[in-house]
Structure formats: C-alpha cells, structure tokens
Amino acid sequence: MNNILYFLQERLSDGLLSWAAQKEAAELFGLSYATVEELALENGMFPARYQRNRNMISVTEQLKLYRSKVAVIGCGGLGGYIIEELARLGIGGIVAIDPDIFEEHNLNRQLLSSPGALGKAKVEAALARVNEVNPAVTVTPIKDAFCTANGPELLKGVTVAVDALDSIAYRLELAETCTELEIPMVHGAIGGWYGHVATQLPGDTTVQSIYRNWVEGKGIEKQLGNPAFTPAVVASLEVAEVCKIILGKGELLRNRKLSIDLLDMEIHEISYDVPVELVSAA
Incomplete structure (x- = not known):
C-alpha cells in the first residue's frame, strides 16, 4: 500500500492527480480504477478531473460523493442526463434501472441514444457511456x-x-418504496416546455401530494412530448439536489416543488404542507 501511495504522491501537481497517473497506477499495481480513485481521495489527493469542483467541494466531500451509491430509475430523457452528470460529478456508484431499448423517437432528446444504439438496452448504453467518461x-x-x-x-x-x-x-x-427503506428521493417530471422538481426525505409525502388528483394514465409527457432541452434542465436540477443531500449542504426542495416553464421562462415555487409529526417534532 505504501508503494502505491508513494507512486501517486510522486505524480501530484498542485495537489492534483492526473488521469494518466491514475491509469498507470492501476495497470502497474493490478488495481481497478475505482480502487485507485478512492485511495487517492482518502489520502487528500484530488483527481485532476474534479479540479473545477474543488472551489466548492473539498477533497473530503469529494470522497463522500465517491462513496455514495445513487439509483437512477429510468434511463431515457431525464435519466441519460442524470447518469452523465452524476458520473462527471464523481458519484462512485450508479445503479441504472430501465427495462427498455432505444427506439427512433428517443433520438431527439435522450443523451444516451444514437442511430447505432437503436434496439439496444438503455442500461447497457448507460454502462458504456460512464465507462467512457469516468471509468472510476x-x-x-x-x-x-x-x-x-x-x-x-x-x-x-x-x-x-x-x-x-x-x-x-x-x-x-x-x-x-423509498419511504419504507428510508431513502431520500429526488423527483423530476417533464412534458413539452414544462417540468418540475421536488425532493422527498423519509417521512415526507410531497410526491403523493403532487399527484393526489391523479386518476390513471402516463401523464402530460405522453400528450405534450418532449424537446431536446427540457430533460437537460430538469435533470441538472435533480443532480444538484442529489449533491446537496449527500453533502448536507444548502436548502433542499423539501416540502415544495419547483415548477419550470421554459416557454415563458418562468419558475414558480409551490409549497406543500409539512406533515403534522414533523411540525410536532420541531
């Protein structure tokens, strides 16, 4: 272990460890990229790919992101952007869940789709893309x-x-399910020019409140469709919420929904009642 640390420290520049050095260490010592990255962060070495993070995220926080596992349920319009951004942010484990394959109507907005990927599983495209942009x-x-x-x-x-x-x-x-397992959930939805984002912590019922009048059907997306830009906007907001949850920073979209209108460029905040038990505990 000391040999590996010495090897990495010798290749530091301004506290940054280049990808070339990480790759060389993995090959020389027979380690996975994931092991090398975690070892570097544990010892205060900032992988150079995250250097634009470090004015807002410390090396300890970067390690916390790396040791986190985030499940993305759906790997289409929203999910593709979310997975890409999580990987670039430095989330160490991503669970990509989706039963579908790519079809031609996905090509206008789904980041992981391409003509060559038509007929292929979305989750396999997610795996290939992350291996390409951040193999750690x-x-x-x-x-x-x-x-x-x-x-x-x-x-x-x-x-x-x-x-x-x-x-x-x-x-x-x-x-x-998230309530039962006490897992924080970041909710996002899109349709045409519109979208919304909310964060639900264990014990909250924001998502249930948002859809309290829903009867049946897929929702507005099926009716309005989606252009290229709406998924990217909402996905980015969702990833920001994930980052804040993991690091315990900032003000979450808890008990409130951010409603986005890209046609008229308006953003509205809608509050939802805080559960009685939370008020009593305050």
Missing part, C-alpha cells in the same frame, strides 16, 4: 421495470434514489 465510477445496469415488489432489492444499499420515470403509477410506487 461503477455502474450496475439493471434491465427491469421498477415496482414495489422488486424495489427493496433494486434499491439495496442506495444513498439516494432519483426519479427519471415517465409513469405516475411507478413514481408513486418509487415514493412508497
């Missing part, structure tokens, strides 16, 4: 549909669950 991140691809029956197994050991689904019914099942 471990992706677990699960080609399955999320539901309450398999939810506890799919979310086992997860730090945060991120909703990138296109079904209200499954969203509500995800919210229920």
Whole structure:
C-alpha cells in the first residue's frame, strides 16, 4: 500500500492527480480504477478531473460523493442526463434501472441514444457511456421495470434514489418504496416546455401530494412530448439536489416543488404542507 501511495504522491501537481497517473497506477499495481480513485481521495489527493469542483467541494466531500451509491430509475430523457452528470460529478456508484431499448423517437432528446444504439438496452448504453467518461465510477445496469415488489432489492444499499420515470403509477410506487427503506428521493417530471422538481426525505409525502388528483394514465409527457432541452434542465436540477443531500449542504426542495416553464421562462415555487409529526417534532 505504501508503494502505491508513494507512486501517486510522486505524480501530484498542485495537489492534483492526473488521469494518466491514475491509469498507470492501476495497470502497474493490478488495481481497478475505482480502487485507485478512492485511495487517492482518502489520502487528500484530488483527481485532476474534479479540479473545477474543488472551489466548492473539498477533497473530503469529494470522497463522500465517491462513496455514495445513487439509483437512477429510468434511463431515457431525464435519466441519460442524470447518469452523465452524476458520473462527471464523481458519484462512485450508479445503479441504472430501465427495462427498455432505444427506439427512433428517443433520438431527439435522450443523451444516451444514437442511430447505432437503436434496439439496444438503455442500461447497457448507460454502462458504456460512464465507462467512457469516468471509468472510476461503477455502474450496475439493471434491465427491469421498477415496482414495489422488486424495489427493496433494486434499491439495496442506495444513498439516494432519483426519479427519471415517465409513469405516475411507478413514481408513486418509487415514493412508497423509498419511504419504507428510508431513502431520500429526488423527483423530476417533464412534458413539452414544462417540468418540475421536488425532493422527498423519509417521512415526507410531497410526491403523493403532487399527484393526489391523479386518476390513471402516463401523464402530460405522453400528450405534450418532449424537446431536446427540457430533460437537460430538469435533470441538472435533480443532480444538484442529489449533491446537496449527500453533502448536507444548502436548502433542499423539501416540502415544495419547483415548477419550470421554459416557454415563458418562468419558475414558480409551490409549497406543500409539512406533515403534522414533523411540525410536532420541531
């Protein structure tokens, strides 16, 4: 172990460890990229890929991000951007859950899609993309549909669950499962020019409140469709919430929903009642 640390420290420049040095260490000592990255962060060495993070995220916090596991449920319009941003942020473990393959109508907005990927599983594209942009991140691809029956197994050991689904019914099942497992959930939804984001911590019922009048059907996305830009905006807000949850920083979108109108460039905040038990405990 001392030999590895010496090797890495000898290659530091301004406290930064280059990808070339990480790659060389992995090959020389027979280690995975993940092991080398964690070892570097544990010993105060900032991988150079994260150097633009370090004015806002300390090396200790970067290690905390790296040791986190985030489940992304849905790998389409929202999910593709979320997975990409989580990997670039430095989340060490990503569980990508989606039962679908890419179809031609995905090409206008889904980051992981391409003509060459048509007919391929979305979760496999997620794995390939993360291996390309940040090989130190471990992706677990699960080609399955999320539901309450398999939810506890799919979310086992997860730090945060991120909703990138296109079904209200499954969203509500995800919210229920996260409550049971006491996992924070970041909710996002899109449709046409519009989207919204909310964060639900264990014990909250924000997602259930948002859809309290829902009867049946997939929701507004099916009716309005989605352009290229709406998923990117909402996904970025979701990833920001994930980062804040893990680091315990900032003000979360808790008990409130951020509603985004990109047509008129308006953002509105809608508050939801805080559960009585939380008020009593305050």
